[in-house]
Amino acid sequence: xxARGGLVGTFGYCFAxxxxxxxxxxxGVAADALKxxxxxxxxxxxxxxxxxxxxxxxxxxxxxxxxxxxxxxxxSWPSALxxxxxxxxxxxxxxxxxxxxxxxxxYGITAINAGVFLGWCIPRLRPFMSRHFTHNVLxxxxxxxxxxxxxxxxxxxxGFNSLALISFSSASWWxxxxxxNHAPSGLQEATPKWHFLAFYVAAGLASSYxxxxxxxxxxxxxxxxxxxxxxxxxxxxxxxxxxPSLGASGAIYAAVALTAxxxxxxxxxxxxxxxxxxxxxxxxxMVALDILGIIRGWQMFDHWAHLxxxxxxxxxxxxxxxxxxxxxxxxxxxxxxxxKAVVEQMEQENSKSNDA
Numbered sequence: 001x002x003a004r005g006g007l008v009g010t011f012g013y014c015f016a017x018x019x020x021x022x023x024x025x026x027x028g029v030a031a032d033a034l035k036x037x038x039x040x041x042x043x044x045x046x047x048x049x050x051x052x053x054x055x056x057x058x059x060x061x062x063x064x065x066x067x068x069x070x071x072x073x074x075x076s077w078p079s080a081l082x083x084x085x086x087x088x089x090x091x092x093x094x095x096x097x098x099x100x101x102x103x104x105x106x107y108g109i110t111a112i113n114a115g116v117f118l119g120w121c122i123p124r125l126r127p128f129m130s131r132h133f134t135h136n137v138l139x140x141x142x143x144x145x146x147x148x149x150x151x152x153x154x155x156x157x158x159g160f161n162s163l164a165l166i167s168f169s170s171a172s173w174w175x176x177x178x179x180x181n182h183a184p185s186g187l188q189e190a191t192p193k194w195h196f197l198a199f200y201v202a203a204g205l206a207s208s209y210x211x212x213x214x215x216x217x218x219x220x221x222x223x224x225x226x227x228x229x230x231x232x233x234x235x236x237x238x239x240x241x242x243x244p245s246l247g248a249s250g251a252i253y254a255a256v257a258l259t260a261x262x263x264x265x266x267x268x269x270x271x272x273x274x275x276x277x278x279x280x281x282x283x284x285x286m287v288a289l290d291i292l293g294i295i296r297g298w299q300m301f302d303h304w305a306h307l308x309x310x311x312x313x314x315x316x317x318x319x320x321x322x323x324x325x326x327x328x329x330x331x332x333x334x335x336x337x338x339x340k341a342v343v344e345q346m347e348q349e350n351s352k353s354n355d356a
Contacts (some may be wrong), residue, residue, distance in 0.1 A: 005209055007142050012205045016198040020327035023194035030055040030190035048181055051190035063093050069327045102173030109150075109200065113248065116150050117158050127335075129153075134244035135208055137215040145212065149204030151246040161248045164256070164333045171259045172196055180320025195324050199258075200251050203312045207250020210308025215242050233323050237297070245302045250309035257283055257313025283310070 031046050034054035046054070071088055074082035099107060116133060119125045133151035135144040152158035176192040176199065189195070222239045225231035257277075259266070264280030287310055290303040 004142050004212070007203050008209050011146070012202045014347055015195070015201055017325075017327055017331070019194040019198040020324065023189060023191070023326050023332045023336045024328055026055065026164075026194070027051060027064050027188070027190045029217065030058070033058055046188065048177060048190070050186040051188060056339060060097065063097065067093065068201050100170055100173070101191055102170035103166065103195050105173070105196055106169035109165060109248075110162045111152050113152060113162065116147075117152050120151075120153050130244070134211065134246045136244040137212055137219055137242060145205055145208035146201070147209060148244075148246040149201075149251055152248070153246060157247060161252055164252045165248065168252070168255045169196070171263070172199070174253045175258060175262045176324075178322065183325035185238070187325060187328055189328075195321075198324070199316060200255070203250035203254030203309055203316075204223065205306065206312040207253065207305040207308035208309055209244070211245050211250070211302050211305040214304035215245075218242055241297065241299055243299070245305060247305075248301070249302065250305040250312075253286075253306050253309030254313035254316065256314050257310040261314060261317035285338055286310075 028053040032056070034046050034050055067086075067089060071086060074085055077085070096104060096107075116129075119129045119133070129151070132141075132144065133140070133141070133147045134153075135148040149342065152161065173192055173196055176195045177189070180187065180189045180195065218238045219242055222235045222242070225235040226239070228235075260279045260283040262277065264281050267276035268279045268282055269276050270282055287307065290301075290306045290310075292298075293303040294307075324348060
């Protein structure tokens with residue numbers, strides 16, 4: 001179990017390091033674009049807000065380039081069809097841009113979850129999905145602690161988790177941005193989306209591991225007591241509770257808990273409750289229900305995964321972004337060549353677009 005925990009931790013660290021490097025590259029590209037735009041006259045380094053604005057100008061320019069390319073491609077189409085295709089592209093592009101950075105990351109994760117859900121909808125794929133997109137303590141697999149985070153076997157499960165993720169992604173985005181703005185190193189960040197992605201995956205892995213430990217403990221109890229007549233009934237009851245787990249609830253719980261610690265008095269609306277309640281009280285109630293579910297043996301939800309996610313959110317609040325800041329500092333001096341390569345590629349694409 002310790003070895004498996006080490007594997008999970010190592011993967012989480014490697015993934016977070018890749019996200020930190022990518023974040024540093026985007027910071028460098030945004031800072032370079034800002035300094036070369038003719039709008040930068042100050043002696044200090046660009047702030048997070050200034051780099052974010054420069055990055056959004058780059059993003060909008062890319063969407064404009066795609067729109068121009070699509071317009072050229074549609075010239076050979078019937079005029080009515082070309083008009084409606086262009087109009088649909090503009091509507092989707094504006095919706096994507098106006099969703100906000102946190103919303104765009106949430107939509108991307110939701111799209112992945114929806115793609116995995118489609119696999120469950122195909123009867124011939126269900127045995128494959130069960131093997132590779134649910135985590136079973138009896139399977140001996142470790143990678144399913146990650147793949148199961150993106151897996152939902154019912155439309156209602158997917159819908160509720162997607163709604164919760166989209167609802168809290170923007171708040172989490174601002175919290176992580178604020179953490180980096182107050183980081184000890186003073187490093188600024190063009191966008192915290194990579195921080196959020198690292199946080200989400202790490203929270204999913206942590207909640208899956210907590211659930212795995214709980215299931216493994218029940219399995220050991222079953223194996224020790226199944227042959228004892230006086231304990232056989234309890235062992236059989238414990239064996240019945242060992243089931244494959246899946247879903248993003250643990251990772252989303254972490255985002256909700258982080259928001260509750262950061263803004264405890266913020267009022268939120270919860271489904272089936274007609275009044276708004278402070279998020280701190282709402283999360284405390286949810287945690288209490290999960291603890292009660294564990295005590296009473298409720299099996300509708302993976303209560304241990306929920307508690308693992310809540311604990312990860314609390315840990316992230318206590319950490320205050322120091323771990324992410326440390327990862328960014330580790331890689332800050334190693335990305336200059338990658339920044340230059342990205343900037344050169346962008347310049348080549350712009351020159352090709354202008355020539356066209």
